[in-house]
Amino acid sequence: MKKRVVLLFLASVVFSFTDFKSAFAAESTSLFRADRINILVLFIIFCAVVLLYIRSARKGKEFFIRKINGLEAIEEGVGRATEMGRPVLFIPGIDELDEIQTIAGLSILSRVAKITAQYSTPLMVPVYYPLVLAAAQESIKGAYLDAGKGDDYDPEMAQYVAGEQFAFVAAVHGIMHRDKPATNVYMGSFYAESLLLAEEGQASGAIQIAGTANPEQLPFFIAACDYTLMGEELFAAGSYLSKEPLMLGSLKGQDWMKVFLVICILLGVLFETLHIGGGFFYKLFIEH
Amino acid sequence: MRTQINAAIAFLSGFIMILAFFSANPGIVNFSQNFLTWVTIVGGISLLLGIVSILKVNLKAIQEKGKDWIFKLVLVLFVLGMSVCGIIWGIQEKTPFDWFFQNIQSPMMSTMFSILAFFIASAAYRAFRARTLEATILLITAIIVMLGRTPLGQAMWDRLPSYADWIMAYPNLAVQRGIIIGAALGAAAMSLRILLGIERTYMG
Numbered sequence: 001m002k003k004r005v006v007l008l009f010l011a012s013v014v015f016s017f018t019d020f021k022s023a024f025a026a027e028s029t030s031l032f033r034a035d036r037i038n039i040l041v042l043f044i045i046f047c048a049v050v051l052l053y054i055r056s057a058r059k060g061k062e063f064f065i066r067k068i069n070g071l072e073a074i075e076e077g078v079g080r081a082t083e084m085g086r087p088v089l090f091i092p093g094i095d096e097l098d099e100i101q102t103i104a105g106l107s108i109l110s111r112v113a114k115i116t117a118q119y120s121t122p123l124m125v126p127v128y129y130p131l132v133l134a135a136a137q138e139s140i141k142g143a144y145l146d147a148g149k150g151d152d153y154d155p156e157m158a159q160y161v162a163g164e165q166f167a168f169v170a171a172v173h174g175i176m177h178r179d180k181p182a183t184n185v186y187m188g189s190f191y192a193e194s195l196l197l198a199e200e201g202q203a204s205g206a207i208q209i210a211g212t213a214n215p216e217q218l219p220f221f222i223a224a225c226d227y228t229l230m231g232e233e234l235f236a237a238g239s240y241l242s243k244e245p246l247m248l249g250s251l252k253g254q255d256w257m258k259v260f261l262v263i264c265i266l267l268g269v270l271f272e273t274l275h276i277g278g279g280f281f282y283k284l285f286i287e288h
Numbered sequence: 289m290r291t292q293i294n295a296a297i298a299f300l301s302g303f304i305m306i307l308a309f310f311s312a313n314p315g316i317v318n319f320s321q322n323f324l325t326w327v328t329i330v331g332g333i334s335l336l337l338g339i340v341s342i343l344k345v346n347l348k349a350i351q352e353k354g355k356d357w358i359f360k361l362v363l364v365l366f367v368l369g370m371s372v373c374g375i376i377w378g379i380q381e382k383t384p385f386d387w388f389f390q391n392i393q394s395p396m397m398s399t400m401f402s403i404l405a406f407f408i409a410s411a412a413y414r415a416f417r418a419r420t421l422e423a424t425i426l427l428i429t430a431i432i433v434m435l436g437r438t439p440l441g442q443a444m445w446d447r448l449p450s451y452a453d454w455i456m457a458y459p460n461l462a463v464q465r466g467i468i469i470g471a472a473l474g475a476a477a478m479s480l481r482i483l484l485g486i487e488r489t490y491m492g
Binding site for chain 1: 335337342412477478490
């Protein structure tokens with residue numbers, strides 16, 4: 001099945017390429033959108049800063065990354081599940097694979113699976129989309145092989161349970177009731193089901209660690225979970241857990257970009273208040 | 289080798305999307321649109337993977353007469369039953385598929401959603417217990433916002449809605465924007481890691 005999916009993807013590239021040629025022959029306009037020059041400048045600055053820190057990391061420079069309690073708790077949570085002889089439940093959100101939060105969730109899943117493999121703790125990953133199922137199975141398999149526990153890998157650790165939001169919730173509630181996971185990890189993009197999942201998990205007595213970049217769902221996770229990763233912490237989690245210098249280098253670059261943006265915001269407020277600069281900082285962030 | 293090919297495909301796909309964002313040329317834009325169309329097509333085809341997964345896991349549990357196997361039997365019967373109804377009679381109004389959807393699936397989903405009201409009450413009770421200074425501030429803020437958004441609040445004090453609006457428009461929005469900016473930068477850095485092939489864990 002996976003081979004067929006890859007073949008279809010390659011077919012799409014060929015198909016798109018033929019269309020590309022005909023479109024070029026039919027009409028030739030400017031290659032560059034001049035109205036997006038501001039975004040290009042910011043994009044280049046961002047890439048340059050991140051690449052600079054990745055380069056420093058390659059040269060062996062070590063970076064300090066602040067402690068994220070929610071991520072420190074993951075190993076503790078898996079340890080608790082091992083002691084209690086119960087599984088770990090991991091949900092990588094309910095969005096498709098083209099959502100970056102889902103990829104971040106799968107990256108964390110890989111680290112969690114490595115720990116469950118080391119402790120021989122059962123892992124359950126219910127998913128909402130079939131493509132996420134395939135990616136989750138690959139992530140778990142890779143983690144078990146890395147941990148030297150390839151024989152313990154079971155493709156059914158990741159299961160497609162439902163393609164409807166509340167049917168998915170019902171299926172996960174069923175898992176929480178029947179299998180009583182000791183640790184629930186929710187990492188990815190969540191919507192109205194966030195509180196339904198987290199409250200049920202809270203009632204079942206599990207340690208709960210959540211992370212999402214959807215600001216509307218954060219209060220629900222904060223109220224119902226033991227630890228919550230907010231916004232950027234979700235994207236940093238994979239790098240934090242891997243401790244790989246290249247990944248940590250990119251985090252450092254991202255932090256400096258944040259400093260740059262804070263300076264731009266402060267200068268923007270100052271310039272707009274004093275009516276100087278002709279709205280430079282405002283125009284810098286406008287997307288046409 | 290396989291991971292390198294996957295990483296190369298990820299890089300090329302991402303690069304084309306970036307190129308299309310900055311390009312005014314219809315050829316490049318069409319090229320990227322075709323990619324998006326095919327992502328949808330591949331996603332649709334992959335539903336088969338999901339159906340195979342559901343049937344495999346649940347049929348195994350039924351065969352072994354595992355815990356709550358009867359529920360799994362109901363699930364399998366409905367997966368197959370709905371598929372058969374959809375294939376034979378279609379999914380338009382007044383077909384068996386539509387009847388099952390309107391009278392079984394839809395009420396069940398509404399029931400699940402309605403449980404949210406009770407869960408909000410229990411979560412709010414835990415969050416608003418004034419045990420620390422932060423929790424007390426949260427409790428007071430929540431009271432102002434909730435009362436300010438109801439006719440009762442306005443009847444109690446006519447300036448309450450304006451205080452509630454101020455809390456939502458300034459401190460609340462400022463924090464939300466901070467989270468959104470941080471998340472956007474995090475997402476951009478993660479995308480760059482994927483494009484450069486540094487982040488490969490999602491490929492296995």
